[in-house]
Every structure is written in structure tokens, then in C-alpha cells.
Amino acid sequence: MLTAVFSLTGALVFGAADFLGGLAAKRISALLATAIAALSGAVLLVLALPLIGGEWSAHDVLWGAISGVVGCIGIALLYACLAIGPMSILSPTTAVVSAIVPVVYGLVVGGERFDAIGYWGLGLALVAVVLVGFVPERGAVRPSLRGIVMAVGSGAAIGGFYIAIDQTSDESGIVPLILNRGVNAAIMFAAVAAVAVVAGVRARRSRVGVGAGGGAAVSGPGLGSAATTAGERMPRAARPALAAGIRLAVACGLVDATANALLLFGIRAGDLSIAAVLGAMYPAGTILLAALVLRERIAPVQWAGLVLALAAAAMLAVA
Template structure:
């Protein structure tokens, strides 16, 4: 029961973090937004660690750092897949794969579920697809590259669950501290490399005789850009705090029960994003998504009883 409650709650909160991260990415870019969120989460966990507790065991530190690198790869592959599209197909594909990988690992490792639990997992997988699937008018078929990137992202997200499940209960939040540290290091390194390449390209264009002169930006445009950047940074910080809360809930779900149940319910994270988008941005929730949300709650109940 506790595993189902913590995992589903963590998924909904994680969806809220994705919503905030999406708003931040529109203003400061996906790479910088992810890096700032990861750094914020790391600092928040370090501040709260004396209250949460945790032993700094070498194995748990290594697992946590590895999960951070895997998490950075998952985000990078996800953004690349969604940029190719169509999102309505690749997004739910990623979520389903992220549920199947740890579920298969858990069952192969000896976890067993009763008949009700098996049906609950099946209903949960259907719910993941319906929640993330939004039929687009005239949607095109996904390319082989888009499918490969989405599958890679799903495998990486699923691997995150498997890796975190290897940590000991005594480690507390230490693996998450290492996760956020490694994630922030990777994303800031990427952001720095992208900025350096951009600067060199601009310098090369400036030395070219054929490069057209840029018109000076108006003060109002500069002020608007600064305000957007400031808002984006604040949203990224909020995203980091909410994301840490979600990960603590998901980690609690993993440690209180089976990896199989925790991972499948954790894959419901699109539901939180969709609900917030409907409430805050007035985006329409498709009937198929409402059906998915209902099935998600039903699946959580079945898995809790199992």
C-alpha cells in the first residue's frame, strides 16, 4: 500500500517539476534550465541531509553518481526525440519503455505478484500510453532516428529506477545528493561547451568581411530579455526543489516495496504535467487522457491491494 501511494505521489509531483522545467526552458534554454534545477536540488538535499539522514557508503555514493549520469543522458535523449517528433507518439513510447525496463528487471530478479498485481501492471501500462498520447491532426509517422532516441531515453529512465533500487536503506538521501551532483556537473559542462562553440562561431562571423553588421538592440528589448532570463532562472530553481521532492517520494516507494510496482506507477509522471497545464495554461485535456488518468488510479488501487 505504501509503495503505491509514494510512487504515484512521486510521479504526480515529478510531472509538476517537468511543467516548471518546461516553462523555464522556454526562457533560458533546456540545457541551462536542467543544470540550474539539478544544482538547486543538490544544494537543497545537502541542507536537508542532517534531517533526512544517510550514511556515506562507497557503494551507495557510486550508485548515486552513476544514476546522475544516466539521468543526464535520459533528459538529453528525450529532448532530442521530442525535437524530431511527433511528440504524441514518442512521448508515451518513452514513458512505457521507462516502465517496462525496471519491471522486467524486477521480475527477472525474483519479484512475484499475485493475479491482481499482474492485472494492475497491465492496466498501469495502458494508462501510461493513454495519459501521454494526444492524437495530432495529420501527425506523421516517427522516423527511425526519433524512435531510437525515444527508446534510448526510456531505457535510461528505467535504468535510473534500477540503479537507485541498488542503494541501501541506510544511505538515506545520499544517493540523491550524488545523483544531483553528477547531473549538474554533466549539464553545466554541456552548457559551457555549447556557449564556447557559439562564441567562437560569432567571433568567426565577426571577422568575416561578408558578415552583415548587427543593428543595436533597443533598451526595451534588452530589458525584456533580462526579465525573461530572471523569470526562467527562478522557475528552474523551483523546478529543482519540486524535482527533489518527487525523487524522495519515488525513492521511498522503491525502498518500501517491489521495484516492479514502484517503477510502473512512477511512469505516470505525464499526468502531473498534463493536469497543471490544464489548470494554469488552460490547455485542453483530451478524452483519451482522462481515460488514462482514471485507469492510473484504478491501477494504483489494484497494485496497493496486491
């Protein structure tokens, strides 16, 4: 029961974090927003450690760090495959693979067993994951082999995050999540710095090429829309958007860290299979917030997925 409650709640909170992250990425870059979110999440978890508690051990620190690396790979591949498209196919593919990998691990390696209603609930939940994650697109084309491979790889890596976190001990509390967020932040800020260096080199080459100090603004995925060449001041009009993007990214990180904690509690309260498949319902939180805040329309297929998700959660709660 607690596993279903924690995991489904965590999924909805994850969806809220994705919603905030999406708003942040419209004002700054997705890469920078992800880095800031990871850092703010790590800070929150460090502050919460004395309240929640957790023992430090080499085993739990190692698995926490591994989960951070694997999680970074999953998110990077997710953004890459969604950029290729079509999202209507690749998004639910990623979500369902991220659920199947831990389910197979839990059943085959972990020896998890359920009543008949539990297996029906898992199957229904996987269908719900596909429907909830479906993004209707007009004129969507067939996905390329590259896009499919990236989507499967992203799902497998996200599923690997669940498996890695499941290896940690109950006594560790939220210590593995601190390592997860810390490693994530370090990798993302390193990526931002690398993109900034590349952008600076290209800008200098461009100025040399034209032969005069025109100083055109240069932006890149790690710098945000307000990025400028070295030595230039940011335009005053761009500063409010940058500040708003940073605030949204910080909020995203705080919400994301909360979701991670809920999913961790869900995994430790019961079976990895149930926690993972319900955790994959995270698009539900995003589409609900988009409907409430941005007045976006929820497609009928997504409504069906939401209904099936609640039914599956009820079945898994009593499994």
C-alpha cells in the first residue's frame, strides 16, 4: 500500500518538476536549467539530512553516485531523442522502457512475486504509461532508427537509476540521493562550461573572420538565449528573463528532489517493480499542470491513461 502511495505521488511531483523545468528552459537553456535544478535539489537534501537522517557508508555512497551518472545519461538521451522526434512515439517509448527494465530486474533477479491481481495491475500500469506519455502530433512521421535507439537507451538508463537506488540500504536514508544530485550537478555544470568554451572559441574565430570587432551575440544550448560573447555585457532587457529562468530552475530542483525522496521511500516500502512502474507515470503531473496553468488541452487518449493509472495503482496497492 505504502509503495503505491509513495510511488504514484512521487510520479505526480516529478511531473510538476518537469513542468517547472520546461518553463525554465524557455527562458534559459535546458542544459543550464538542469544544472541549476540539480544543484538546488542537492542543497535541499543536504539541509533535510539532519531531519530525515541517514548513515554514510562506502556502499551507499557508491550506488548513489552511480545512480547520478546513470540518471544523467538517461536525461541526455531523452532530450536528444525528443529533439529528433516524433515525440508522440519516442516519449511513451522512453517511459515504458524505464518501467519495464526495473520490473524485469525485480521479477527475475529480485525474486519478487505477486498475486494474480498484482500481475494484472503491472500490465495495466504499463498500458497506462504508454497512454499518459502519448503526445499527440499532427502529421507525425515514423521515427528514425537513431531516435528509437536513443529512446530505448534513455528508458533503460532511467530504469537503471531505479535499480541503482534499490541497491542502497534502508539505513542510508537520503544519503544516496545527495550523491545522486551532487554528481548530476557536477556533470551538468561541466557540460555548461564546455559549451561556453566552445561558444567563446567560435565567437573569436567569427570576429577574426570578419576582420572587425562587430561583437555579435552568440548563444548556445549551455548558455541560454541571453548568452553573449566574452567581454560584452548582457542586454538589460534580457536580464529579467534570465532571472525568471533561474528562479524556475531552482524551484524545479526543489520539487524534483522531493519527488526523488518519495520514490526512494516507495522503493524501500515494498517492491521495486511496483515503485518503478508507478513512478513512470510522471507525465501525468506535467499534463495536468499544463492543463490547469497553461490551459493546454488533454487529449482523450491521455485521459484514458490517467484513468487506467488510477485503476492500476489501486490493484497494485492490494497485490
